[in-house]
Amino acid sequence: MIGRLLALIRKEALAIRNDKKSLFVVIVPPLIQVLMFSFAATLEIKHIDLAVFDQDGTHTSQELIQNLKGSAYIQKLVRVGNNHEISELINTQQVLAVLVIPNGFGKEVLNAKANVQLLLDGRRSNTAQIAEGYLSSIVQTFFLSKQPVTRAVTIQTRFFFNPNLSNFWWIVPNLFGSITMIVAMLLTALSIARERELGTFDQILVSPLRPFEILVGKLVPALLISMLESILILLFAIYLFGVPLMGSLTILYTGVIVFLFSISGIGLFISAISNTQQQAILGSFVFLLPSILLSGFATPIENMPSWLQPLTALTPLKYYLILIKGVFLKDISWEIAWTLIVPMFFLGIVFMSITMIFFRRRSR
Template structure:
C-alpha cells in the first residue's frame, strides 16, 4: 500500500509539472500578485487635493493653511473663491475635501470660544474622504492646541504604520490559499479532461488512497510556495519577523490542510480544469472578503459574523500577523490552529465521501 501511495504521489507531481496550466498557476500568478498587491493594497491616502474657502483672511487662518500645505498627505491646497466654487471642485473631483473657514474664525479663537470650521468631503469616495478628514482634523488640532506636548501617540507592533507590515502577512495567507485551492481543484478535473480518470478507477487503489495521493502533492507545493512568499516578505520588503518559526510552520501546514478538502470537492464535481478554476474563485473571493483581509470582521453585520468562523483564512491571518509583528505564544497560536485542523478534517471527509460516490 505504501509503495502504491508513493507511486501515485510521484505521478501527481509529474502530472502537475508536465501540465502547462498547472506550472503557470504555481509560478507566475503568486509572484506577480505579491509585487502588485504589495503596492496596490493600501489603506493609506496620499496625494490628496483639498480646497480652502478662507472667508476670514486672518493670521490664524493663514497659519492653518500653511500647516495643511506643509503636510506630506496633501498634494495641492487650492484657494476657493466662493461656496459655489467649492461645490464645483468637489463635483468635478478636482478636490476630495473642501474646508470652509468662517468670517468670525479668528475672533472666536481670540475669545477662546469654539471657532467654526466647515469640512465638506466627497462621499463618493467614502473611505478616502474619512481618512482625509482625519488628517485635516489632526492638522487643525496640532495648529491650535494650547498644550501640544500633552498628546503622545504610540502605535504598538507597527510604530510607523508601515503599509507593508500589514499587507504582506495578509498576502502570504491569501496567495497560499490561492495556490492550494487551484492546485487541488485541478487535480481530479485534469484526469477527467485528459481521459486518464478511468485508468485510476481500474487501478488496484482504494478511493481513500486516491484521495491521499491527490492531497499530499498540492500540500507540499503550497507549503513550499508559502515559504518562498514568506522569505520575499522579510527579505525584499523588510517586514519584521519576531515570532516562532515552529508556530509559523505548523500554522501553514494546518491552513493548507484546511484548504485541500475544499479544492478536492470542487475538483470532484468539475468535468474540466476550466470548471475547477472557476469553482476555486467562487470560493476564494468570499473567503478573502470575510477573512478580515481588508476590512475588520467586527464591522460586518451581526448576522454575518458567525459565518466567518467557517473561513480558515480568518484564523491564518490572525496567526500570521501575530508571528510577524507580535511574537504570540503557543497557547494563543493553538487556539487559531485547532479550528483550521477541524475544518480540514471535515472538508476532507466530505470530499472523500463525495469522491467515493462518484467512483462507485
C-alpha cells in the same frame, strides 16, 4: 499500500510539472501579486486634493492655509471663491475635501471659539474618514498654537507590535495567507478535473488504488508546491519588505501545513464535482472571494453584522491570518497557537470527509 501511494504521488507531481501553463498560473502570478498588492493595498492617504474657500481673508486664515500646504498629506491645494466652484470640484472628483474658513475666523481664533467647515466627498467614504482625521489634526494644532496659554492634554502615543505603523507589516502577512490559499486551492481544484479532461481518470479508478489513496495522492504534491510558494513569500516578506519574524518558524509552518490541508480539502471537493478545469477554476473563485471577505483581511470581523460573524468561523483563512500576524509581530506561544491550529485542522477533516463522500459517488 505505501508503494501504490508513492507511485500516484510521483505521477501527480509529473502531471503538474508537465502542465506548464497551469504550473505557471499558480506559481508566477502569486509572486507578482505579492509585490504589486503590498504597495497597492494600503489604507494610508498621502496625496489629498484639497480646496480652500477663505471667506475671512486675514493673516490668520492665510497662515492656516500655509500650514495645510506644508503638510505631507496634501498633494494639491486649490483656492475657490464661491459655492458653485465647490460643487463643481466635488462633483467632478477633482478634490476630496473642501475647507471653508468663515468670516471672522481670525478674531474667533483669539477668542478661542473658532469654527471652520470641512466638506468631504462621501462617495469615497473610507478615504474621506481618514482624510478628515488628518485635516482636523492640522487645524487643531494650528488653533492651539495661537492660544496664549495652552492647557491641552499631551497624549503620548505608543503603538504595540507595529511602532512605526508600517503598512507592509500589516498587508504582507495578510498576503502571505491569502495568496498561499489561492495557490493551494487552484492546484487541488485542477487535479481531478485535469484527469477527467485528459481521459485518464477512468484508468485511475480501475487501478488497485482506493478512493482515499487517490485523494491523498492528489493532496500531497499540491501541499508541497504550496509550501514552496509560502517559503518564497516568507523570504519576500522578511528580506524585501522588512517585516520582522518575531515568533517561531515551527509554529508558523505547523499552521501553514494545517491550513493548506484544510484548503486542499475544499479544492479536492471542487475538483471532484467538476468535469473540466474551467469549471474547477470558476468553482474555486466561488469560495475564494467570500473566504477573503469573511476572514478579516480587509475589514475587522467585529465590524460585520452580528448575524454574519458566526459564519466567519467556517473560514480557515480567519484563523490562519490571526496565527500568521501573531507569529510575525507578536511571538505568540504554542498555547495560543493551538487555539487557532485546532479549528483549522477540524475544518480540514470535515472538508476531506465531505470530499470523500462526493468522490465515491462520482467514481461509481
